[in-house]
Amino acid sequence: MKTEIREIRAEDNAAVEKLIRSCLVEFSADHEGTAWADPDLGRFSEVYSAPGSRYWVAADETGRILAGAGIGPMPGLDGVCELQKMYSDRAVRGTGLSHKLMETVLAFAREHYRACYLETLENMIAAQRFYEKYGFRRIRETLGETGHFACDVRYLKEL
16 A cells, blocks of 8 residues: 655645544543544644644545644644644554654654654554654643643653
8 A cells, every 4th residue: 555644734634533533432532531532633734833833634545534643742842742642544554654753753743853752542552552652751740731631641852
């Protein structure tokens, strides 16, 4: 399958929201305190046009969105960004597509920040192993106010 990683476009917003919501249902995270309740969930192309922010999608040759991931600043924490809303369709997990997406995201983060934070859920075991492969280390404390109070696992990576 031929895929393209590119910055999000306005016409991708609904497909990315649908992908994220399906993944959240899969992991029983379709509730308050997770990305499920983010007010900007369907406005990626606008939200990620701000300085220091970007969102990328992986699309197949038909334009179908298979995965996505973003970087945004952590308010009040100079030099720290957050890996945001990294999700992939079940059909492409384990194919290497998420690795290409992560490399793209981290290259951008290194240009703008000194550290990258993320929050996830304890039941997302494969995601945790994936983040650890990229040098994210698990931390106890929550950094900043992401609004994701239900996320019980946090990671930080020095860039």
